[in-house]
Amino acid sequence: MLQKFLPALSILVFLSLWQGLALFLHSALLPSPEIVAHSFWQHCQSGELPHHLSVTLLRLIASFTISMLSGCVIGIALGLNEKLNAFFDNWLVIFLNVPALVTVILCYVWFGLTESAAIFAVVLNKVPNVIVTLREGTRALDKNLLNMAKCYGFSRTKTLRHVILPQLHPFLMSATRSGLALIWKIILMVELLGRSDGMGYQLHLFFQWFDIASILAYTVAFVGVIQALEFWVLKPLDNLALRWR
């Protein structure tokens, strides 16, 4: 019974600690939850926060979709084909280790300060992670089930849908969750460096004005959206796919 209320209780404890620390320090560097909530409400009322939040979310959806689709296709191909994997493995290591900031700067320099350059920079940063996760998942596929599918003449689509993808589900969910977390951090950097709207651009402005309450208000808004996505989209999807367990 108590366990049911633990998540809510932990948030309450977190807010109390924040409030206590803010009262104790009494500094503009750490505004209390109440001040942040007030700032959040003001930004919402002005329409500023919903506008910039939606712009960032659109960028997130575009770059996430492209990263996941291309990463899954390449990852599965590398997992299934040893020669292909041997050839591209070094490329993968290189792209995994290039700092996000370098990719973003190079994309802006090469392609200009455009929307597509921004999304491409995010995709370049995320794709290697998806590829690695899906490649390892594909390597761990049950060979007996693949043999069964081949023996009974399953088509490629049928094998992918009924045999491969259900086995890759945990890897897909892992890539999705880590992807959302990573992409939104990179998007903020991309917006900060080369866009004139979005959360990153706004945070940059608040930083210049030393407006900590607004920075925290925007952060709370975005974390809230990601949490909502987790509870209303990812968790139900997870439960649906794993109902057999």
Add this chain to the structure above:
Amino acid sequence: MTEVHIQIHEKIHHGAEFPTIENFNLRLNAGEFVCLVGQSGCGKTTLLNSIAGLDSNYSGEIRIGNKTQNPQIGFVFQQPCLLPWRTVRENIELVFANQTDVPKTQIDELLNLMQLTAYAHAYPKQLSEGMKRRVSIIRAFAINPDLLLMDEPFVSLDAPMAREVRELLQQLWQNRPHTVLFVTHDLREAIALADKLVFLTSRPMRVLKEINISMAREQRTSKMIENFREQLFQTHSELQPLL
């Protein structure tokens, strides 16, 4: 029911010095239950994989009926190979190319024959090992195969469970007598099931001896099987290492 002719000149595994199978020649009459008996590791599974098209790296010819392409092959693997995220019925129905091809009544009959009607909507994790084997047998029979391959399907079951599933298989096969190639290293099991025993040499694997069993299946009690085994032992000294 389909006649099968297997002729493999040579099968060498990648990187191996000697062939796994060499000059292998076997004919199965339509509706015949043939048991391949050989020591563990002699190449029986490799042979079945080659027949099923899972391994095409061999020289020779495998002719199933007069069809030159795409014969229907049912395969009961050593492991049940059921998809854990699909129910018993869904696992069976999945082997049909289109949903419209699924013979629902026939599947109901097979489930009934194998005493699994009550578990049609259960997931594999809710079944015992013996039940899982029965589902994989139903799946193989459901497509009305031209050839049914069975690769030591009872190998990891305890003796009473293996006997129970074997008896159900026997009933099912008598009801629907497809051509069967059954691999085992257990001679008693082979005598209990087969019309013909085929003894195999160790690597390179080839046919050592073919022995027909004319005894009626109903007469194959434990004692009769043991007698038959001893007779084999006395009359075919070359089989002694396998017996």
